[in-house]
Amino acid sequence: MEVDRRDPGYRPVEERVKDYKEVELRLSDEDLKEQASRCMDCGIPFCHGCGCPVVNNIPEFNDMVYHGRWRDALDILLSTNNFPEFTGRICPAPCETACTVGIEGEPPVTIRQIELMVIEKGFAEGWMVPFPPKARTDKKVAVIGSGPAGLAAADQLNKLGHIVTVCEKDNEAGGLLRYGIPDFKLDKAIVRRRIELMKAEGVNFDTGMEAGKDISGNFMRKRYDAICLANGAKAPRDLPVPGRELPGIHFAMELLHQQNRRIADEPINEPEIIANGCQVLVIGGGDTGSDCVGTSKRQGAESVTQIEIMPQPPRHRSYTTPWPQWPYRLRTSSSHLEGCERLWDVMTKSFEANEFGRVAKANMVKVKWEFDDMGRPVKFTEEPGSEFTIETDLVLLAMGFTGPVKNGLIDELGLELDQRDNVKVDENYMTSVDGVFAAGDVATGASLVVRAIAAGRDMAAAVDRYLST
Numbered sequence: 309m310e311v312d313r314r315d316p317g318y319r320p321v322e323e324r325v326k327d328y329k330e331v332e333l334r335l336s337d338e339d340l341k342e343q344a345s346r347c348m349d350c351g352i353p354f355c356h357g358c359g360c361p362v363v364n365n366i367p368e369f370n371d372m373v374y375h376g377r378w379r380d381a382l383d384i385l386l387s388t389n390n391f392p393e394f395t396g397r398i399c400p401a402p403c404e405t406a407c408t409v410g411i412e413g414e415p416p417v418t419i420r421q422i423e424l425m426v427i428e429k430g431f432a433e434g435w436m437v438p439f440p441p442k443a444r445t446d447k448k449v450a451v452i453g454s455g456p457a458g459l460a461a462a463d464q465l466n467k468l469g470h471i472v473t474v475c476e477k478d479n480e481a482g483g484l485l486r487y488g489i490p491d492f493k494l495d496k497a498i499v500r501r502r503i504e505l506m507k508a509e510g511v512n513f514d515t516g517m518e519a520g521k522d523i524s525g526n527f528m529r530k531r532y533d534a535i536c537l538a539n540g541a542k543a544p545r546d547l548p549v550p551g552r553e554l555p556g557i558h559f560a561m562e563l564l565h566q567q568n569r570r571i572a573d574e575p576i577n578e579p580e581i582i583a584n585g586c587q588v589l590v591i592g593g594g595d596t597g598s599d600c601v602g603t604s605k606r607q608g609a610e611s612v613t614q615i616e617i618m619p620q621p622p623r624h625r626s627y628t629t630p631w632p633q634w635p636y637r638l639r640t641s642s643s644h645l646e647g648c649e650r651l652w653d654v655m656t657k658s659f660e661a662n663e664f665g666r667v668a669k670a671n672m673v674k675v676k677w678e679f680d681d682m683g684r685p686v687k688f689t690e691e692p693g694s695e696f697t698i699e700t701d702l703v704l705l706a707m708g709f710t711g712p713v714k715n716g717l718i719d720e721l722g723l724e725l726d727q728r729d730n731v732k733v734d735e736n737y738m739t740s741v742d743g744v745f746a747a748g749d750v751a752t753g754a755s756l757v758v759r760a761i762a763a764g765r766d767m768a769a770a771v772d773r774y775l776s777t
Contacts, residue, residue, distance in 0.1 A: 311346050313415035314339060318642050325605050328491040328571055330397070331642045335418075340425050343418045344374040350408045354632040355419060359406030361762040362389045366403055366419055373422055382430040385423060390460045390761060391502060393431075394485060396424025397494050399758045400639075406632035413624075431501070438508035441469040447775045450475055450532040452519045452717060455483025456757045457748025458538030459506070460764030461771070465536075466511045468772050473532075474511060477518035479574055484540060484757070487565045490599050492606070492642075496572060520717030529721075534743050534771050537717070537731060538764060541749035545707040547591065551659030556667035560596045560706035567603050584608035587699055589670055591615055591656060592706030595641075600704045602643030613649045613698060619677050619685055620652035628683045653677065655690070659703065670698045712750045728753055736774070737767040745771055 316333040318324065324331045335343065347370035355366045365384050372381035385392050399420060407416030430436045447470045451462045454476040466472045480486055482499040507513060517523060519539075528535055544559045546552070563581045570576060583604035590597045590604070593616030604612050625635035644650065655675050662668035674694035677685040711729040712718060718731060724740035726732040730753055731746040733739055739746050747767035748760040 309346075309409070309414070311342055313346065313418060314343060315418065316421060318645070321646050324492065324642075325646050328567075328606060330495050331492050332397070334425065335421055337425070337429075340418075340422055341374055341376065344370045344422055346409060346417045347371070347374070348408060354406040354408060355403040355417075358632045359401075359403035359634075361402070361756065361759045362395075362765070363762075364388050364403065364423070369426060370417065370419070370422060373426065378426065378429050378433070379435060381426045382435060385426050389423075390463045390765065391456065392423050392427035393498050393502065394456065394494065395758045395761070396420055396427060397498070398489060400756065402634050402756075402758075405635050411631050436505065438505060439467075440509045441467060443469050444471065445469045445775070447471065447533045448473070448531065449534045449536060449771060449775075450519070450528055451536045451538060453483055453537070453539035453748075453750070454481040454503075454513070454515075455485060455538060455540055455748065455760065457540075457750075457760035457764035457767070458483065458536070459485075459502070460761040461536050461538055461747065461768045462511050462764075463506060463509075464765050464768035465771060466506070466509060468768070470772070470775065472511050474513045475517055475519045475523075476513065476515045477522075479516055480572070481513045481515055487568045488561060488596075489568075490564060490603055491568065491571055492602060493599070496568070518716065520720050525717045525720040529743065533775055534745065536767060536771060537723075537739070537744065537746040537750050538748045538760075538767075539712065539717075539750055541709045541711050541730065541752075541754045543710045543713050544705065545710050547656060547705055547707065549656055549658050551661065551667065554659050554661050554667040555665065556701055557659065557703040558705065560590070560592070560600050560704045563603060563704055564596070564599055567607070581702070582607055583612075583702055585610055586702040588612045589615070589698055589700035589703045590706055591703065592708065593618065593650070593652070594706065594708065596708075597704075597706035598641040598643045600706055601648045602641075602646060604702075604704075605643070605646045605648075609702075611649070612647065613651065613700070614644075615651045615654040615656070615672070615698075617655050617675060617688070618652065626683065653688075655688075657695070662701075666701060667703055668699065668701060670700050670703065672696050672698060709749075709754045711753060736770040737763075738770070738774070743774070745774075 316335045318331045349367045369381040369384040401420040403419045404416040410416035451458045451474045462472045462474050588604045588609045590600045621638040629636045657671045660669040674691040675688040678687045724732045737745045747763040
């Protein structure tokens with residue numbers, strides 16, 4: 309309480325929109341020590357028990373940083389989090405919104421920044437060296453998907469001595485981390501660095517191979533003692549309105565996936581999507597939509613408009629989500645700060661084409677929401693006479709995901725789905741097929757990277773128990 313919170317800030321807008329380098333700056337070691345001193349070593353650390361999905365021992369590593377014991381801080385951090393270099397960059401930090409310092413509206417401890425600097429100091433000092441298991445079991449495990457859940461499961465199972473092969477359909481491992489998140493938020497050299505470390509520790513990566521298509525699920529069941537599905541929830545939510553089929557309307561991940569491959573000099577074998585000179589319309593107000601905003605700005609968009617059908621959140625924590633819950637409030641990303649018009653309470657009615665047959669207009673209408681007793685929006689109606697048009701020649705649909713892609717391994721193995729169309733699992737992460745497990749977005753629907761890591765760790769523990777019986 310004697311030290312003010314200090315955030316590192318971002319590179320200048322006029323500089324960062326010209327490249328794809330990471331936009332966030334770093335605090336110095338001394339600044340981080342001072343920030344760590346703000347941690348009150350609470351008797352009940354809500355950041356640890358309520359906020360953090362991987363249950364990081366936050367007060368403990370904060371104290372180590374404050375005393376300059378960086379190596380000890382690293383050991384504490386790695387005991388619960390396989391990939392702090394990822395969460396330190398892209399996690400929305402639910403630990404901070406549960407920080408006791410923030411109960412009365414004070415700025416919480418800069419936990420995410422401290423976490424990031426601990427792991428980066430570990431790499432810089434040469435502490436992050438391969439530690440392959442001293443002994444191997446004879447059990448073989450296939451992990452399908454190399455996103456955060458798959459990598460965490462593979463890392464844990466390998467540490468336990470099992471023979472692990474990660475199967476990835478794309479050219480490089482990393483899944484969402486590699487192809488879904490822009491480089492200006494997560495430099496792909498950071499992903500490759502971790503993959504190389506895992507390889508050195510004995511994890512096998514089989515890329516460019518799609519399980520369920522290039523190799524059958526039945527063959528994999530004979531070859532491996534357990535199969536772990538961690539292939540995400542990649543089926544995008546569509547917008548079934550008149551004109552949806554017009555050229556120039558794409559799912560958000562098509563743009564992001566292409567740009568990540570373009571930066572890596574990987575081939576793009578489909579028509580390229582470029583925002584240069586375009587009036588871009590992003591439909592959807594979440595993180596994926598924000599990533600489209602930043603990518604479009606860097607590609608040279610003439611203008612970017614982002615719309616959301618939901619009402620604008622309050623600028624401060626809503627009473628509907630009191631501390632230490634994740635707060636319902638307005639969030640502004642670094643991409644939004646680079647130039648974007650944001651509209652709420654807007655629904656898309658249809659699209660119109662120009663004389664060349666490409667999308668040229670989006671017809672919109674304002675909506676009015678009804679709220680329940682807790683202040684949550686539950687129902688909307690169109691406002692009469694509120695129709696308007698947005699001129700656009702590139703529309704990006706960023707409205708979330710409906711679940712995992714079914715055609716492939718899920719259909720072949722006949723896995724049972726839950727009410728939300730995700731792969732159904734029991735308390736041990738086992739699917740309806742013996743020896744086949746699932747965790748992360750494929751089992752829960754799209755969520756945070758840090759939750760996927762936590763689920764991957766838990767699934768690995770369940771698989772180890774299964775293999776030990």
